[in-house]
Amino acid sequence: MGDTQSHHSDPAASKPGAAGFSRRQFLYQLAASGMSFSMLGSFAAGATGHLQPVRVGSPFGQYPNRGWEKVYRDLYHSDSTFTFLCAPNDTHNCLLRAHVKNGVVTRIAPSMAYHKATDLEGNRASQRWDPRCCQKGLALVRRFYGDRRIKRPMVRRGFKQWIDDGMPRDSHTGEVDREKYLQRGKDEWVAVSWDEAFAFSAKALSNIAETYSGEQGQAKLAAQGYDELMVDATKGAGTQVLKFRGGMPALGATRIMAHYRTTNCLALLDSKLRGVGPDEALGARHWDSYTWHTDLPPGHPMVTGQQTVEFDLCNVEHANVIFVWGMNWTTTKMPESHWLTEARMKGAKIVIIACEYSATMNKADDALIVRPGTTPALALGMAQVIINEKLYDEKYVKSHTDLPLLVRMDTSRMLRASEVFADYRQAELTNNLTLLSEGESGPNVLQQPGPVVSSAKRAEWGDHVMWDAQANKPVAVNRDQVSGKFAALGFDPLLDGQVTVTLADGSAVQCRTVFHANRELIDASYSPKQVEKITWAPADAIRRLARLTAANPEKTLFALGMGPNQFFNSDQKDRAVFLVAALTRNVGYLGGNVGSYAGNYRTAFFSGMPQYTSEDPFDVETDPNKAVRTRTCYRAESAHFFNAGDRILRMGKHSLTGKTHLPTPTKSIMISNSNSLIGNAKGHYDNVVNSYPRVEFIGVSDWWWTASCEYADVVYPVDSWAEFKYPDLTISVTNPFLYVFPATPLPRIHDTRSDIEVMAGVCGALAKLTGDTRFNDMWKFVKEGQARPYLQRILDASNATRGYRLEDLEARAAEGAPAILQTRTYPKWGGYEQAHEDKPWYTKTGRLEFYREEQEFLDSGENMVLHREPIDSTFYEPNVIVAAAHPLLRPKRPEDYGVPSAQIDADTRQARHVIRTVEELLATSHPLKKDGYNLIFHTPKYRHGAHTTPVDLDIIAVWFGPFGDMHRRDKRTPFVSEMYVDIHPLDARDLGVHDGDYVYIDADPKDRPFKGWQDKPEWYKVARLLARARYYPGTPRGVTRMWHNAYASTWGSVHGSQTDPTGLAKNPATHYQAMFRTGSQQSCTRAWLKPTWLTDTLTVKGIYGQKITQGFVADAHCANGAPREAIVKITRAEAGGLNGEGLWWPAEQGMRPTYETDAMKKYFAGGFVG
């Protein structure tokens, strides 16, 4: 061996040899097959290079043929590079460097320049921030040039026909003929010019607004069967039935926010249609974002009065203990994962709580596997131990929380000082509060030192009462007296007790402290033994974690993820975790805090956003250097109501939807950057089959043909991040940076435009249609090719960005560096002012509140902190309050709404307030269990997709689980990979399901995959979930899992898989590529509405600036969903072996769980060591 001569005496002539054809033929074939130039180059080098045989001595010495190495140097070479920002709503925001060769982006790399980020004072980030990127961002080279890029504006044929026919409608109801014009999903597509796309859109918007304007318009809506409260909510303005949504608007301050600017300027249309002036004119409605994604932790505003508390994830290195709670950190916060593992290196203890052995759990020092949806009880169990063992920080609790305040036992309300003390005069509040008298608008956001509220509201709040334990008398306490300012008072309130208070009118009333009320409930219901029964977590583990937390005040961080957030009891999880954190002095500190990590929502950092979204359309400012006058003409509502069938929450005949939350009927939808709204919505198929046919126009802007495009009427092709011609801005909740999306030098690959140009174009067409040129003025700078004036206005007007010049930010971004946000600290963390500066929270009491006195909470039995069972994902009776009897627990019974308690269907469950003790609960079962629905099915997010971006690229999809195969040997496989359900091997065996088999997964047949599926077999075939089963030993028995990040089956993809001989699940008309044969993970989910998320009474700070308001605030207090809830039945469909024969091959080979060969078992045990 080692001979220098091969069998081929003339390598130049014969390579590649074995097949016996010549190099020339081979090169020809390569060229014909479209092989890349770069690889061709390697052969070209060979062909022109060493034609003489080479003699090699030792392969360790001087190798004689090194010249060939040039091949890879050439392949590596780039002609030029540029930076762009990758921001698919994953909170990271990576500035990436694109390498260009021959005008084409060939690869992408991290910018390695985050350490150049500075703030206005010159403080600088370190190299510990580099690199920032992930596999999805680097794979984008295949998405910029992929076959699902939308190459030109597309219009659905039936929609075009409707426009061409003059937009005919039923004369009575105003409805559009569904059979003729609304065959979405099945219809053909027509390529049109941009001008035509804009003209069609403007005609549709205008026609819909006109149709539903005035009393006649409202009558039509009523005739179509919409809820009367929803019809009333339009106030007769037809523009109010037009809905807009930019997908996570924080991700595009002008580009995505352009949708919101449009909603406002549609007041011009209303003004024309109804003949009303600027004061009365209403714009369109925009849908929520953070709450639509069920990302809001709804209990945060209930405890703190503001949207969310969180901390930059790098802060974990300041903690001793890090709870990773229902958060699959390493798969969803990838670029921040090293902070966690490095904190561990430096000695922090990582505690991971999940309902499976999660991907993150292999980093755990302490791990706990719990029953899904039960962590409110887990936290309450910890609280019980902390209270019972007196491990809480009494001083902190008394000065920072409402726990020492008194509650009246008769009314269940907080006791007010005015009730106790005769002629009580409310204190003048001076601690960081700005009070506004009637009609006063107050300082602009830049000059707001802290919370701003109306004097009337402050008067309603009143002052509260504590009991002086020493003097044995009530004491008035006001909102200013928190933290150090409370301590300075020098009195020691009763924390745990009940007292009789003599009121000013002479009557006596029984009162308890909030601490006592909650403590009694917790003691009776959530002892570690009881919590073990609810959660499966061993009582000893609960005690241990409680003691660990209490031993680390200011040094325990709670990072909560999307897992528990996507349950119906999400707010209870927040309230309970805050209680544990508050008891142990772990709120608002660098190393001790609570954070919620779902979504990227902090548009609040752009507090000057109204400069863009609320510019007065009747008085447009066209001087780029001047600030604008604002006028808010749009209204916001939650998209969850549309998702719920365009209905509100009613129990019996009672509306449980707060007036401030009421939606209008939805007749038009325009979205951008948002596959979550249509294509990957919970209850997707119910929307497709039952809700979209009531919508008359759907316009979708995207740069990739998603499932949302499949069901649109007009699809607007927009620039990819690599082709931006307009710069834009964004921020992040998990890191401290301010980002620019740079405009790039890459020429547009297709006939695309910017998102902002799409909105400008639609408004331009409205200007033509209405003759109102103000529609054009609103987009004057865009028409001149500019977004910069809008961006600079936002920077100038926002607290965290004022001082930055856009040009500077763009120059840094071009080098790959962001800037640092000008918040109070770097890194940033919520609750800083409250923990360190004696400032009140945004609540009525100024304290962290653990008692909710508002009527909606009393009626729901949620005035105290407690646990409710999940609403669908439970083996037991769903959504019951799990608690012992308590004198303050007096919810409305179903009968109070005229509904029998025995009625337990999914819709009714939403407001069914039935109380069970822990022991009673365990004796119940889910109503569908008797029919074989006995597996919890949850749908978390995962590492191979940021939502659905870019899961349908081959080099990503092939890693997406175990069923990847680039060559698609099994023709049933919808793509080079496919979605699967993770099931415990023993559960699968009980069902007769083998590893790799195809299974059907069915949820509640009453409403899933869509209501009325029994009568629509052709749609049922599209919607019923069929997927592979994977034996997954990491989920406990009874719990199954399917990732959220997959492209759903559509009518077209199912049609494609059945007609294409290769079986590829690709829509032949649109190239849409599904990762399922039929259905999707959303076949098993649905919309859910919770009464305490729909109140008119909760005190909560608005999004922009410091103003405190009440009731509905989009993205802070509104409907929030429960998309992780489902209990399912799984049945075997087909064998997993090649083309349906026998076992799936890895199982056949003994490589799989429960199929292991002896050698495999020996390998696991380390048996190959002598």
Next chain:
Amino acid sequence: MPKRYNWQLDREMEYTYDGAPPKRQVAYIFDTNKCIACQTCTVACKTCWTSGKGQEHIFWNNVETKPYGGYPVGWDKNLLEKTQPAKWDGQKLTSLTIFETDGPNKQPVGYRPKPEDYASPNLGEDEVAGMAELGQHFDGTHPMWMFYLARICNHCDHPACVAACPRKAIYKREEDGIVLVDQERCRGYQECVEACPYKKVFYNVINRASEKCIGCYPRVEQGDVALCVESCIGKIRMHGFLTTDGPPREDNPLDYIVKIRKLALPFYAQHGTGPNVYYIPPLHVPNGFLEQMFGPNVEAAKELYRQLAYDKRLLGALLLFGASSRIITRFEVQGEEAVGWDVDDAEVARVPFTEPVYHRPHYDQKHAVYRHNTA
């Protein structure tokens, strides 16, 4: 057959060729405790090097979940079944390597994967040995476990691919020890594919040649780390050179971590190839499996890792992982910072042990604005 000293086995070993070691040896450290299996390394490699036809299923770099995962499927277990169980006498291997098993002048023991073994590159992702139970609570060594193993070519001291190639089309570069398959000379016999114990040489059916990780030599030649290293957001990787012309140097982070502190261990060293990707073993996995994979020093390495908080120099070296695109050839801990220099002795990394914290005043006079954290 010549004898070569294999330091990982603490003994001489029969090998096909003799030859001096390279002037310096390219080497990598992968910290499994930090790996998150994001596959960013995989895609960074794929998009630059293996995007051509015939390379669809080829991933020079991959990350697999142990114990169920393997790309190609079952690669390590399959070889273990064909070789002697590893026997260690202290640091010395007493069992036979793949070069010795079948006797002198024979091909190294190996096997050739079937084409379908390259499908399902992520088979076994996240799957644990053992089964999760309701309400399980554990710490220390996990009762059920898995961990992520990032894999590239090991650029071995004694490569099996080099030994197996009938055309001597594979060589080890004398300047940096990178092992390359000469794409001009290779005739696609696939002996290297069969011999490589790590299955990191691949056959390209379009080129009809074998190919493998090139150690990103066009970057290494410029002093830059490999693409898989640069893009590693878990910051699990350090790329550099082991000293071959003298004793290990304290200020060379590779020497320091691998040879002086022995925190990072060679991977299936018992096969005898002298692999140069060194792994810090995962803390939570039982030692039996780990010793089969990383040899006899697993527990000692784990203990070092557990004590990192008190081992400033070692911790400093580890915090330099991922800090720079430049190869760090020298490092120091200066106060609360770790500092690294490149081959030109330019400072290329300066990382704080803890990211600094800056406070700003409530009212910013200069810009006339209140600043808030609670926005």
